[in-house]
Every structure is written in structure tokens, then in C-alpha cells.
Amino acid sequence: MSKAGQTEQPATAGPPVTPEAPEPDPKRWLALAVLLVATFMDLLDANIITVAIPAIQRDLGASAVAVQAMTAGYTLSFAVLLITGGRLGDIFGRKRMFLTGVAGFVVASALCAAAQSTEMLVASRVLQGLAAAVMVPQVLALIHVTFAPQEVGRVVSLYASMIGMAIVCGPVIGGALVDWSPLGLGWRSIFVVNLPVGVAALVGAWRWMRESNSPHAKxxxxxxxxxxxxxxxxxxxxxTLGRELGWPxxxxxxxxxxxxxxxxxxxxxxxxxxxxxxxxxTLSLFKVRAFGAGIGVQLLFSAVPAGFFLSWTLYLQGGLGWSALHTGLTAVPFSVCVPLVGSFAVRRLSPRYGRYCLLAGALMMLAGIASYAWVADRTGADITSWHAVPAMILLGSGMGLLMPPLTALVLREVTPQEAGAASGIINATGQLGAALGVAVIGGVFFSALGANAGPQADRALPEHRAVAPQHVTAVRTCATDSLGQDDLTKVPPSCTMLLDGADAGGREAIAGALGDIRGRTFQTTYSETLYWTAAGLIPVTGLLFLLPHHRVRKQEAAV
Incomplete structure (x- = not known):
């Protein structure tokens, strides 16, 4: 076990060799492909439904409460069972629980696709989350016990890149499936796509995956x-629900x-x-410095990308009117940089520079978020995807420097018999951190949006001389009411009254003014929110100093 301060030792990104560690599995890379596909399927499903909500509302007549339940039902059922799911793998076999989770996920996806009512869809989403909670903790656990120590870092970087890809691909794939409606399935296609993928994962896991469990905790x-x-x-x-319900x-x-x-x-x-x-x-896990401090970093760090992508999506789609496909393609540099930089970090940078590699990642992400805020503030409505490229490269590279080495470091001194429980804790911590980020950063965004609407209306209205003088005050009221509510798709009564009281020419002028006010308000609010998001990386940077500082000898690093 490492001690405080710098430690000179042969560093690997993975756990130490123990007598209980099995011989390397010749089919382990095929098994890894199955694990990564399952990870992508889970995360994709957690994000893909957001772009299908309007279609679901039209088809099933889903209320606002039902829409919240569709997303929250999956998130909650998934998060609360993760630790238990990890321990089930330790006790009953990780391959067996993985197969059980994937099979349950496929069945739940079929039920979602076949749903004839909102109640059935919500119940099926909850079942999906429960199945995912059994499936997902086995991924890191199987990686931990299957791969040799020198391989774990590279494997974890692939795992981290799959997470980043799923986050940004969800809206793109979801939007494409809903728009193209293959076989006339409409929104149901976002669940049908899981069926062949899940069946392929089941077959692959059955053929290529080696069983493992813990000799303890029976x-x-x-x-x-x-x-x-x-x-x-x-x-x-x-x-998950507090902000949308007004914190009852x-x-x-x-x-x-x-x-x-x-x-x-x-x-x-x-x-x-x-x-x-x-x-x-096993509470003694938290006495291991790498695990205890790493879990603290994981909690706070997970809040940052979750909050960033929430406000980013709201800004681009809600403020600028970009499509889900356009938004997703803008994140391509991020998706590319995470695996490329992550692989290099765990193989070269983290062993040589220790926790300085993670510190560089946190600072790079901070610079990326701050630079995006600056660009958004300066370019306004003229911003394009090309403006976002430098910030996205910084964000993806920073996440690659931080996340894969952190995950490998957290698992470093976990024994194989505790792999499932440790994986469950890591995943549950990530979910809790993401929920915290969405709640806090989402709260900051929506509060600032309502507060900025009035001042932005005062700046914009003098430039819209086509708006009749008697409508100016009403336009300001409509803008502040529409941007000050939690559901930005609703039309407040003040806007309805305003438009009903104007002629055709007046409505056109009013619509132009409201669009301008909305764009300016989103632009200002997004920049402010990003600066707060960047500030969230400051405590993450401080916690990184609590991690053990593993480094290889210079002559070994040169080999």
C-alpha cells in the first residue's frame, strides 16, 4: 500500500498481482468487446429518450409528470441498485449476473417498444434500470479480474471513451431514429435497436467470457x-426531481x-x-488511500461533465434552435479526444508523472469550459460548430487525462474478491455525482435564465422598432414569463394574450423580438453557468492531491 508522498516503484495502471488472480484469458479481448457494447447500450438508453419525448407525448398523450417518470424511473432504479448489483456478482458469479442483466435489459427494451400507455412505458423503464444495475457493475469487476495489471490501464481508457461516446451519441442516434422512423416504428425504434445488440452481447458473453466470483461474502x-x-x-x-417540481x-x-x-x-x-x-x-476499502480519495474525486468530478452537457444541450437546442444531430456532431472532437488521450495517459503519462497527469486533466477541462464560455459570450447567435472545436478538444483531452487513470487508480489496490462491490460503489458514486451536477448546475442555469430575461429584453426591444409601443411592456412580460418557467416548451398566458391582441404584422414583429430576446438570454445565461461549472473543478483539483503519487523510475519510464 502506498504512503503519503511520492513513491518510486514500478507503476502499472492496474491492480497488484495476487495469488487469487486467474491466468490471462485468451478470449479476454473478445469478452472486452462485449462488455464495452453493453456499457454503450446502457448509457445510450439513459440519454436517448430525451429527443424522443415530443413524439412519445403526441403518440401516448404523456403528461409532464409521466415524462419526468420516464427519465427519472430509469435513473433512480439504476442508481439505487448498483452497489447490490456489484455484490451479487461477487456472490453468484459475475458472468452469470452480467448475462442476467443483459437478458433483463433486452426484455425491458422490448416492453418499452411495445408500450401502449404511459404507465406501461414508465414501468418498463424502471425494469430497464433495474436490469442495468445488475449488468453494469460486472463490467469493471470483470475487467479487474480478467486482465493483467499492465493491460488494465489501456482497457479502462477504452471503457472511459465508451462512456464519453455514449453521452454525446445518445441525442444524435435518438434524433436520427425518430426522424427516419425505420420500419415505421417512430419513437419505438430507440428501444427496438437494443434487441439485436443485446442478443449479440448475450451470445458473445456466453461464448467468450470467463466466470469469476469471490471466495468470500457468500x-x-x-x-x-x-x-x-x-x-x-x-x-x-x-x-433528480427536486428542481423540476420546485423543491417541495x-x-x-x-x-x-x-x-x-x-x-x-x-x-x-x-x-x-x-x-x-x-x-x-467492505468498509475497509475506504481505508485504502487510492480507493477512498479516488471515490471522493469521482463524486465531484462526475458532476462537472453532467452539468456541462445539460446546460450545453439547453443552450444549443433551446436557445439557438440547433437540431439534436447538429448538437451531437459538434461534440465529435470531444468523443475522439477522450479515447486517444486516455490511452496515451494510462500507458505513458500517468506512470511517469503520477497524479500530475490527473491535475493536468482537471486544469485542461477547466480551460476548455472557460474558453467555451468566452467564445459563446463573444460570438452570440453567430456561433458555429467550428467555434466549439478548441474547447471540445480541451474538454475531451482533459477528461482523457483524468478519468481513465483515476478509474484505474481507484481499482489499483482492490482485491479480486471485492471487485464487484468496488465496481458497484464506483458506478453508484458516478451516478450520484452526475445527479448532483444536474441538480446544482441545472438550478444555476434556470435561475439565471429567468433573472437575465428582463435585462436582455430591455437591451433588445429598442432595436425592434417594428414592435408597436403599446406592445413593448407586454413583450417584456411574455419573455420573462416564458424563460422563467421550468418547462421552456410551455406558452405562458401572457404570451397567448399578447399574440391574440396583435394583427398579422404585429405578430411577426413580436415573434422576431421574442426570438432575439431568447437568444441573447440563453447566450448570457450559458456563459455565466459555464464559469460556475469551471469553478466546480477547483475542489476536484484540491482532492487530487490526496491521491497517492505513484511514479515509475526514470530508467523504467524510458523503456
Missing amino acids: RLDIVGMLLAIGGLLLLMLPL AWSIVSLVAAAPVGVAFVLYERHKTRKDGSPLV
Whole structure:
């Protein structure tokens, strides 16, 4: 185990060799392809539904509450069962649980595609999330126990790149499927596409994947599982739905109640460890410096890209009117840089420079976010995808320098028998951090949007002389009302009254003024939000100094 300060030792991105580690599997790279496809399928499904929501509303008559339930149902069911899903793999076999999760995901996807009501679609989405929670923790666990230490870093960089690709590809693929409507399926095609992919993953996993489990923890910790699920639900539910519902009293109570439930979970896990050595989470994992500090970094770091891409999508599609395809293509430089830089980082930079590699990644991401804010503020409505290229390169390169080495470092000293539980914790932490980022950065964005609407209207209206003087105040009111609400697609009564009271020429002038105000408000709000998002990387940078500073000797690095 590493000590504080710099350690001179042969560094690998993976875990130490242990007597329990199996011989390298000759089919491990084929198995890895299956694991990466399953990872992409899960993350794609978490993001793809957003662009299909209007079509689903038209077809099924889904209410705003039902729409929230479609997205939140998947996220919540997935997040709260991740730790349990990881431990199930340790106990019953990681290959077996992976196959179970993929099969459940395929069945749930078929039910989503066949849904005839919003209730059926919501229930199927919840089932999808539960299946994903069984499937996903096995990915990192199988990587950890399947690959040799010198291979783990490169494999984790591929895993991280798959995450980045899925985040930006979701809206693109979803938009293309909904627009093209293959076989006349419309929005249902976004779920049908999972069926052949999932079946292929099942066949590949069955043929190429080696079974593994933990020789310990043979009993399922039911009480610990219920406490973990309850605590995560109390945290995730308000973070996921609180802002959209206006932070009702129950959401605050839920957040407060999460603390004592978390304490109860820790106390019970200590008792369970003393009693029979079969806890849901081995708390001694957090005494390992690389794991404990790394989980803290993972929590805060996950909030930044989640918050960035939320505000980015709202800005481009809601403010500038870009299509989902246009938006997704703008992120191509990010998607390309994550795997390229990540692979180089885990093989060359992280072993040679230790945690300085991760620090460089955090600073590069900060520079990328700040530069995008500056460009958006200067170019306004004239911004193009080309303006975003330098910022996206910085963001993708920074994430490549930080995320793959961090994941490999967190797993570094985890024993193979704890791989499933550790993977579940890593994934659950990432989900919690993402929810935190969406809640906080989303809250900042929407609050600033409402606050900026009035001042931007005052600046824009004098330039729109075609707007009749008697309509100027009403246009300002309409702009502030429409941009100050949580659902930006709704038309407030003030706008309806304004348009009903104007003739055809007046409506055209009013629409032009409202469009200009909307664009200016989104531009200003997005820049402000990005500066706050960049500030979120400051505590991440500070926490990185708590990580062990593993470096290879200079002569070994030169080999």
C-alpha cells in the first residue's frame, strides 16, 4: 500500500498481482468487446429518450409528470441498485449476473417498444434500470479480474471513451431514429435497436467470457442492501426531481433523512463484518488511500461533465434552435479526444508523472469550459460548430487525462474478491455525482435564465422598432414569463394574450423580438453557468492531491 508522498516503484495502471488472480484469458479481448457494447447500450438508453419525448407525448398523450417518470424511473432504479448489483456478482458469479442483466435489459427494451400507455412505458423503464444495475457493475469487476495489471490501464481508457461516446451519441442516434422512423416504428425504434445488440452481447458473453466470483461474502446482506437502497433513494429522488417540481417540502425532508440512514448503514456494515464477515460493502476499502480519495474525486468530478452537457444541450437546442444531430456532431472532437488521450495517459503519462497527469486533466477541462464560455459570450447567435472545436478538444483531452487513470487508480489496490462491490460503489458514486451536477448546475442555469430575461429584453426591444409601443411592456412580460418557467416548451398566458391582441404584422414583429430576446438570454445565461461549472473543478483539483503519487523510475519510464 502506498504512503503519503511520492513513491518510486514500478507503476502499472492496474491492480497488484495476487495469488487469487486467474491466468490471462485468451478470449479476454473478445469478452472486452462485449462488455464495452453493453456499457454503450446502457448509457445510450439513459440519454436517448430525451429527443424522443415530443413524439412519445403526441403518440401516448404523456403528461409532464409521466415524462419526468420516464427519465427519472430509469435513473433512480439504476442508481439505487448498483452497489447490490456489484455484490451479487461477487456472490453468484459475475458472468452469470452480467448475462442476467443483459437478458433483463433486452426484455425491458422490448416492453418499452411495445408500450401502449404511459404507465406501461414508465414501468418498463424502471425494469430497464433495474436490469442495468445488475449488468453494469460486472463490467469493471470483470475487467479487474480478467486482465493483467499492465493491460488494465489501456482497457479502462477504452471503457472511459465508451462512456464519453455514449453521452454525446445518445441525442444524435435518438434524433436520427425518430426522424427516419425505420420500419415505421417512430419513437419505438430507440428501444427496438437494443434487441439485436443485446442478443449479440448475450451470445458473445456466453461464448467468450470467463466466470469469476469471490471466495468470500457468500451470504447476501439483506439488511445492508435495504439500507443502501433506502439511503441512495432518499438522495437521488430529490436530486433528480427536486428542481423540476420546485423543491417541495418532501424533497428537503428526503435529503435530510438520507444522513441518518447513511449512518445506520455504516454502523450495520461494521456489525455485519464482525458477525460473519459478509457485508454488502467492505468498509475497509475506504481505508485504502487510492480507493477512498479516488471515490471522493469521482463524486465531484462526475458532476462537472453532467452539468456541462445539460446546460450545453439547453443552450444549443433551446436557445439557438440547433437540431439534436447538429448538437451531437459538434461534440465529435470531444468523443475522439477522450479515447486517444486516455490511452496515451494510462500507458505513458500517468506512470511517469503520477497524479500530475490527473491535475493536468482537471486544469485542461477547466480551460476548455472557460474558453467555451468566452467564445459563446463573444460570438452570440453567430456561433458555429467550428467555434466549439478548441474547447471540445480541451474538454475531451482533459477528461482523457483524468478519468481513465483515476478509474484505474481507484481499482489499483482492490482485491479480486471485492471487485464487484468496488465496481458497484464506483458506478453508484458516478451516478450520484452526475445527479448532483444536474441538480446544482441545472438550478444555476434556470435561475439565471429567468433573472437575465428582463435585462436582455430591455437591451433588445429598442432595436425592434417594428414592435408597436403599446406592445413593448407586454413583450417584456411574455419573455420573462416564458424563460422563467421550468418547462421552456410551455406558452405562458401572457404570451397567448399578447399574440391574440396583435394583427398579422404585429405578430411577426413580436415573434422576431421574442426570438432575439431568447437568444441573447440563453447566450448570457450559458456563459455565466459555464464559469460556475469551471469553478466546480477547483475542489476536484484540491482532492487530487490526496491521491497517492505513484511514479515509475526514470530508467523504467524510458523503456
